[in-house]
Amino acid sequence: MLAALPRKQYKSLLSGLESVALTFGEVLYEPGERIRHVYFPGDSLVSLLTLVDGHLALEVGMVGREGMVGVPVFLGTDVSPVRALVQGAGAAVRMKAARFSKEIRKSPQLQQEVNRYTGVLMAQITQTAACNRFHVVEARLARWLLMTRDRLRSDEFRLTHEFLGHMLGVRRVGVTKAARALQRRKLIGYSRGKIRILDRRGLERAACSCYELVKDMYDGIRD
Ligand SMILES: [Zn+2]
Numbered sequence: 001m002l003a004a005l006p007r008k009q010y011k012s013l014l015s016g017l018e019s020v021a022l023t024f025g026e027v028l029y030e031p032g033e034r035i036r037h038v039y040f041p042g043d044s045l046v047s048l049l050t051l052v053d054g055h056l057a058l059e060v061g062m063v064g065r066e067g068m069v070g071v072p073v074f075l076g077t078d079v080s081p082v083r084a085l086v087q088g089a090g091a092a093v094r095m096k097a098a099r100f101s102k103e104i105r106k107s108p109q110l111q112q113e114v115n116r117y118t119g120v121l122m123a124q125i126t127q128t129a130a131c132n133r134f135h136v137v138e139a140r141l142a143r144w145l146l147m148t149r150d151r152l153r154s155d156e157f158r159l160t161h162e163f164l165g166h167m168l169g170v171r172r173v174g175v176t177k178a179a180r181a182l183q184r185r186k187l188i189g190y191s192r193g194k195i196r197i198l199d200r201r202g203l204e205r206a207a208c209s210c211y212e213l214v215k216d217m218y219d220g221i222r223d
Pocket residue numbers: 130131132135140143208209210211
């Protein structure tokens with residue numbers, strides 16, 4: 001996301017940015033907690049999860065290199081409504097929330113970038129809410145795998161069925177059934193906690209319409 005900024009703008013941000021290595025399963029924010037840093041993932045991937053009754057988690061958004069984690073800071077509050085969980089280990093840069101607020105006031109370009117990003121993130125969250133209610137697990141799983149692939153830019157990634165259950169808000173057996181169905185159709189392979197996408201086009205056909213819809217919105221802000 002920061003790479004889209006004019007060079008001069010980016011340079012002025014550099015002194016406030018700190019490189020960090022995010023690890024799989026690391027929690028960046030919990031709901032109701034203060035946001036200390038905003039994060040810009042590089043080759044890492046962060047899930048935004050909503051908690052229900054304190055223990056049931058459901059993914060409502062996914063943030064990779066195209067965006068930032070900590071949008072509430074941009075909107076003027078420093079409390080997170082969601083859990084931000086690292087689902088793909090890798091590099092990111094982060095900035096202290098207070099510094100980020102200052103930079104936003106100074107730079108109309110940065111403000112515009114984050115504005116556009118916030119718009120599509122809201123659309124993604126809205127679409128995900130409807131998707132979770134109306135689309136079947138197999139199509140949602142295909143969508144989720146494609147979204148992960150696009151952000152990690154890799155056809156292979158680490159995953160457990162238990163983790164996927166949390167992401168999709170279904171029981172583990174439901175995930176296993178859906179994953180087996182995609183395997184039978186030779187769209188994905190699964191072994192030793194790693195998923196491999198074997199046929200991306202086929203997986204796109206198996207995914208619900210939410211995948212294309214949200215992808216087009218993200219592509220739109222980069223035009
Ligand atoms: Zn859907």
